Amino acid sequence: MKQQFLWSSLATAIVGVALAQSISTVAVAADKQGFEPSVEQKVTARQVSLLLDRAHYLKQPLDREMGKKILETYFDNLDASRTLLLQSDVDEFMAKYGDTFAERLKRGDLSAGIEIFERYRTRANEYYDTAKQMLAHEVDLRTDQSIVLDREEAPRFKDKAEQLQYWQNQTTDALISITLNQEGDKAKDQAFLDNPELAKGQDLVKGENRTPNEILTNRIDRQQKQLARLKDDEIMEGILNAAMMTYDPHSNYFAPVQANEMQIMSNLQLEGIGVSIRPDRKNPDYTRIISLVDGGPAQKTGQVRANDLIIGVAQEDGKMVDTIGFSTREIVALIRGPKGTSVTIRVKQPNTPDSAARNVTIVRDVVKQDESGVQHRVIEVPYEGSIKRVGVIEIPSFYLNFKARRSGADVDDYRSVSLDTEKALNALNAQNIDGLVVDLRNNPGGSLDEVAKMLGLFIKEGPVVQIRDNRGNVQIYADKDGGEQLYAGEMAVLINLGSASASEIFSAAIQDYGRGLVVGSTTTGKGSAQSQRDDLALGSATITQRKFYRVNGGSTQNKGVVPDIELVNIYEGIEFGEREYKNPLEWDTIASADFMAEGKYSQDLLARLSQISKERQANDAQFTYLKELNAIRALDDDKKPSAVNIDQRRAKNQEIENRTLAAENARRQAMGEAPYTSWATYQASQDALAEERGAMKESLRPKLPESEAYVLEAARLMFDAKR
Template sequence: MFRSPDKARWVLAGLIAIALALFGPGAYHNLAADKEDTYQSLKLLSDVMDIVQKNYVEEVESKKLIENAIQGMVSGLDPHSALLTPDALRELQIDTQGEFSGIGIHVTMRDNLVTVISPIVGTPAYTAGIAAGDRIVKVDDTPVDNLTEAVKRMRGPKGTKVVITIVREGEPKPLDFTLIRDVIPIHSVKATILSPGYGYVWVTHFRENTYDDLVAALSQMENTQPPLKGLVLDLRDNPGGVLDQAIRISDLFMDDGIIMTSKGRLARHTKVYRATRNATPRTYPMVVLINAGSASASEIVAGALQDSKRALIIGTTSFGKGSVQAIENLRDGYGLKLTIARYYTPSGRSIQAKGVEPDIAVAREPISEAVVQADRVKERDLANHLLDEASDAADPPGDGSPADAFKAISARLGPLDAEQLKKDNQVQRALDILVGYDIFNKLGNE
């Protein structure tokens, strides 16, 4: 009663064409090998689409249904595979490239309102006086009630004008700010001297410019007096990013040995990444800070430095994302993010759904009410997460729980302050370890 044979055949032909376009000539042979089962499955999908289009309470476009079907197929594989719409693909490219054109603010959703976490120093938003805690209610006189729409409207070509309407605590009326968009650099490396001879570097993400920024920060600290005697590398809350950057940054502190190994179904996805000798020796002791927010590329760095005995890892167990994703460009601006391999630390450990365990477990203590340390969701808590190959049983549920870490994030987005950093018990513990190591070395030489 709901069938439309001609339309179903058209949709079925379209789905087969999409499958061939997505997965290439090899997919055709797979379809031919099991064509009857494949045909029946695709026909079921076309029947469902026909029923939905005829009977759903609102009209639905075929393109949207097909997009959702592909999204469901891919996201059902694991939490990190996804069909990327043109907008989502552009956002991912912006996030990895290291700059975008906009007004320069970090935003989040808080109490169902788009809320400023912090303006980026030196940007139009910072210069205009937009402050942490401001609620953005309109962009160019258009109400915004979700993060994606707000960010999309605030970004635009350099030199163009945008009007931001905000609600600020203590102000009786909304405030309008007229801003001129500019190129906003995304800095993923922050550095300072904690104490004479002891440096601190915080890597927030792994973007295309992270390696260069880190080399510049290290060079500056290495050329100070007294010479650098120890380094704290902070990878807490670093969600990962570009794999190549994680490899190159690990290589900065290693002169030989394996950095990581990736293993996939295809030979081209199975690789061994090795360290090379550095022109600038970096033999000073290191402590790496990790927590449940350290994932993917940051776990590659932590695992490589831990297994090579190059650094001491302290903090809490990391997120546990031990898989590698690749982006395939599709037609009409779409992209496919697909998990292609698992990765392993130099000793052959898989951290998938397990995480990197610290050498010294140190839970973070709140510095004040402005800093909140919350349990976080980990890889093992995500639906459809990949299992560790060594186990065929499901992982035990994690203890992650959502929490409002707005103030904690805001506190870390401003310029680094050495004295404030030393109030962070994990940073102070790392510094104590480095100082103690230097003292014991001197005792041994006396």
């Protein structure tokens, strides 16, 4: 089945990228014999190749030159920091497979990609083994060396000697980081012991008694075992995803486990046991249950509790798998499964021996992600001597349960962002709000149909987005409800660099119609539409087949949506978004659609509002704080050489800590709160806050003041525009 899908590839996981941050060595080892692909895997490779060759927006045949580009993408995906594969490895495989890689994929032949992956695995294990050999002895942390950690654009190493020197520096650098972090953790532990109220009743003392060498060795062991446990489907995912991403950043292949995760993101519904997990804070070898879904299968047993540690998982009539050292992704893959089947988890309470663990058998069921949908509230905003009641709608994504809608399910039985927003607007209208802020910050996108329906709630009628296919045909999505508006009052839309795809369609249409102010920072710039393909032999794919355009004819591709009024950009200096991706589609324009703006804001008005906002931001404790954090972050640039010397690193860290603490205390004093007495006290308090918030339902978490400042400023600007 094909479905128009606009997810940002920010959500995409690529096998091997996480491993590129790891460590390695020089033990020369023969590459492991790769797996023999199954019939289903070969068929999947042919299906993906056919999609690219004949169905992609670019109309670019999967020919020899594209095969070479795919190989280059594959090398970069596996070894993003260029620390593992030698230039000779790349040259060897380019000479061996460059001319035939595309044809191999079209035949369903994955052998070249598998052979390259096994070379990568060999190099990674060499790195792991070398690092462990180093850590078996005392390591000098006061060297005269330097290291550049971000080597994405750097040349690959020419020989083993050059690579070995980097690995040694990388291992030493990691050990320095752990040593300094351990010093900070010990200071935090002391802060908790001296001031127990900081912990807010939680057990937050780490009490770490392992040496930095032991911690790093354990981390490397864990990574090495995770690498060994990679499944064949995940290796295939890396190969096929490289092919997809060479055409554009948003065409992706997902192996079955990852495809299931994408379905969950899009429909806010999963089949599992209803627990939220993450690595344990004290010992990441363990996985901790953070919370249980109300009424979910795990909670109904009465035998699973928050803070339990999962140490084993068994399928129906299967062997218990020891999951100590497993990643959360691996554990999720073991726990989730079809409704009606059972899974047994072995859990224990923290600070108890493994012998005290208990087995709990749970029948999987549908778990609705109610906390992840649209949220709404009313805030009171002081404005020119009066109090304005402002509705706030937070939209995390443009979700839709495609499967349920296709099956004809009742609308009350599945989630849809347009239906949830309609309910929220009805509730807010009943409270006689003076204005509305729609918060799309960090919204990655979603369903094209849903964003079109959403816009119909706010505009009278007319086109909302234009879509062009690879043959030049243009389709216009329009609101044709005869001028009905569920909400016709004042409004502002909040955006930032994390707002992508459907979020950009929504904010662009509001801007083009002059329906409301668009406030924040420039969006991602994802102006393409993907079809989701669930008809593959294994897994699923999204393939870019169309581009979308604003009703004024301009594309959001690459350029994004530029806000009417700029606020402090919390992502300043951070590299992500369409403009930072490889192989993005180009920006262009088409003819404007026939639409009538409700009342455009004049350039003079926007200039006046911008000046008013700049003055307010300069005098606002939260915006001042965030701007200083941007400046502090710029002090630590992974693209620049960093000393592999603990004394120099400690001094640099001290500068960052002093400036950060000063910024935090300045805003606390502005809010009438007592300043922190030390960095350790501040860090201890932040840990306690994070733990406390993590255990709360999302809707019950108090809003962070630095985030709420954006909502308040958007509301003020909305009223300023009408003065």
